[in-house]
Amino acid sequence: MARRSQTEVAVLGALSVAPMTGYAVREAIRDVLGHFWSESFGQIYPTLAGLEERGYVRRADRAAPFELTGEGVARLRELLAEPPQRVPPRNGVMLRLFFGRQLGPEACRALLLEAKADAERQLAEFAALRAAVAGEGGPDTPYSLITISAGVHTARAALAWAEESLAALPEATPSELEQPGAD
Amino acid sequence: MARRSQTEVAVLGALSVAPMTGYAVREAIRDVLGHFWSESFGQIYPTLAGLEERGYVRRADRAAPFELTGEGVARLRELLAEPPQRVPPRNGVMLRLFFGRQLGPEACRALLLEAKADAERQLAEFAALRAAVAGEGGPDTPYSLITISAGVHTARAALAWAEESLAALPEATPSELEQPGAD
DNA sequence: AATCACATGTAAGGTGTTACATGATTAA
DNA sequence: TTAATCATGTAACACCTTACATGTGATT
Numbered sequence: 001m002a003r004r005s006q007t008e009v010a011v012l013g014a015l016s017v018a019p020m021t022g023y024a025v026r027e028a029i030r031d032v033l034g035h036f037w038s039e040s041f042g043q044i045y046p047t048l049a050g051l052e053e054r055g056y057v058r059r060a061d062r063a064a065p066f067e068l069t070g071e072g073v074a075r076l077r078e079l080l081a082e083p084p085q086r087v088p089p090r091n092g093v094m095l096r097l098f099f100g101r102q103l104g105p106e107a108c109r110a111l112l113l114e115a116k117a118d119a120e121r122q123l124a125e126f127a128a129l130r131a132a133v134a135g136e137g138g139p140d141t142p143y144s145l146i147t148i149s150a151g152v153h154t155a156r157a158a159l160a161w162a163e164e165s166l167a168a169l170p171e172a173t174p175s176e177l178e179q180p181g182a183d
Numbered sequence: 184m185a186r187r188s189q190t191e192v193a194v195l196g197a198l199s200v201a202p203m204t205g206y207a208v209r210e211a212i213r214d215v216l217g218h219f220w221s222e223s224f225g226q227i228y229p230t231l232a233g234l235e236e237r238g239y240v241r242r243a244d245r246a247a248p249f250e251l252t253g254e255g256v257a258r259l260r261e262l263l264a265e266p267p268q269r270v271p272p273r274n275g276v277m278l279r280l281f282f283g284r285q286l287g288p289e290a291c292r293a294l295l296l297e298a299k300a301d302a303e304r305q306l307a308e309f310a311a312l313r314a315a316v317a318g319e320g321g322p323d324t325p326y327s328l329i330t331i332s333a334g335v336h337t338a339r340a341a342l343a344w345a346e347e348s349l350a351a352l353p354e355a356t357p358s359e360l361e362q363p364g365a366d
Numbered sequence: 367a368a369t370c371a372c373a374t375g376t377a378a379g380g381t382g383t384t385a386c387a388t389g390a391t392t393a394a
Numbered sequence: 395t396t397a398a399t400c401a402t403g404t405a406a407c408a409c410c411t412t413a414c415a416t417g418t419g420a421t422t
Contacts, residue, residue, distance in 0.1 A: 084275030092267030157340035
C-alpha cells in the first residue's frame with residue numbers, strides 16, 4: 001500500500017506563497033524546493049485536479065492560475081502538522097563504497113572525488129541562494145534560511161568526509177593493487 | 184519508466200560476503216546496510232529468483248542457502264561500476280520547515296528538537312557500530328568504516344544545524360506568537 | 367503443546383518516472 | 395513562419411510497500 005504521498009503538501013505549499021499556474025508550480029518545486037524536495041511532474045496536474053475537486057484549490061479565470069481556497073490553507077496546515085514521513089535511505093554511493101573491495105580502490109577513489117566535487121558545487125549554490133533569499137526579507141525568509149543552512153551543514157560534512165576518506169583509502173590498497181580483477 | 188532498480192546490487196553484495204538464506208539477506212540489508220540502504224522485503228525473493236534464473240546465484244542443497252556463482256561476482260562488479268543513481272531528495276522535515284510560517288513556530292521548534300534527538304541517537308549508534316566493525320578487522324573493514332564515517336559526519340552536521348536553528352528561531356517569532364491560528 | 371524465530375514466498379494496489387500528445391503565446 | 399517557451403494534460407509501466415499465506419524447527 002505504500003506510504004502516503006506528500007505531493008499534496010508540496011503543491012499546496014507552493015500555492016500558499018502565491019496563486020500560479022500548474023506550470024509555475026512545477027518550476028517552483030524544481031527551482032525553489034529542489035534542494036530538499038522533488039516531484040514527478042506527471043503527478044502535479046492530477047494532484048491539482050484532485051485538490052480542486054475537494055475544494056482546496058480553485059481556478060481564477062484569466063490565464064487559469066490555480067489558487068488556494070480557505071479550506072486549502074487549512075488543509076495545508078493540517079498536512080504540515082502531521083509527522084514527517086521518513087523516506088527509507090537509498091544512497092547509491094554508500095552502497096558502492098560499502099562493497100568497495102569488489103569495486104576496487106581506484107573506482108572508490110573516483111567516487112569520493114566526485115562526491116567531493118558535488119559537495120563543493122553545492123556549497124557554492126547554497127551561498128548564492130542564501131545571498132538572494134536574505135536580500136528579499138519577506139516573512140518566509142527565516143524559514144528558507146533554515147533549510148538552506150541545513151544544506152550548507154550537510155554539504156560541508158560531505159566535503160570533510162570525502163577528503164578524510166580519500167586520505168584514508170590508500171592505506172587499504174597496497175595489497176589489492178596487484179590483483180585488480182583476480183578472483 | 185522509472186529508474187533502474189538497485190535491489191540486485193544490494194542482494195548480490197550481501198551474498199558476496201557469504202552464502203546465506205533469503206531470510207538472512209533480508210536481515211543483513213536491514214541491520215548492516217540499514218544506515219544508508221533499504222529494501223522492500225517483498226522484493227528480495229523475486230529478485231533472488233530472477234538472479235538464479237540468469238545464473239548469477241545458485242542454491243546449495245542443505246538448508247537451501249543462496250550462493251553467488253562466478254558470473255554472479257562478475258555481475259556484481261559490473262553493477263557496482265555503473266554510475267550511482269541519485270535518488271531525488273524528499274526530506275519531509277525540510278518541507279515542513281520551509282513552510283514554517285504556515286506551520287507555526289512552536290511546531291517548527293518541535294521538529295528541530297526531534298531532529299536533534301535523532302542526530303544524537305544516530306551518533307551513539309555509529310559509535311557502537313564503529314567499535315564493533317573495527318574489532319573484526321576483515322578485508323571489508325576499511326570500506327565499512329568509510330560508510331560509517333559518512334554517517335558520523337552527517338549526524339554531527341545535523342546536530343549542529345538543529346542547535347543553531349533552534350537558537351535562531353525565536354528571533355523570527357515574536358510577531359507571529361500573538362496569532363497562532365489567525366488567518 | 368504452544369510459542370517464537372526461521373524460511374520462502376504471493377497478492378493487491380498505490381506511487382513515481384518517463385515519454386508522449388496537444389495547443390496557445392511569444393519572439394526572431 | 396519557424397522555433398521556443400508556456401501550459402495542461404495522459405499513458406504505460408516499473409517500482410515499492412504492506413499484508414497475508416504457509417510451512418519448519420527449536421525452545422519452554
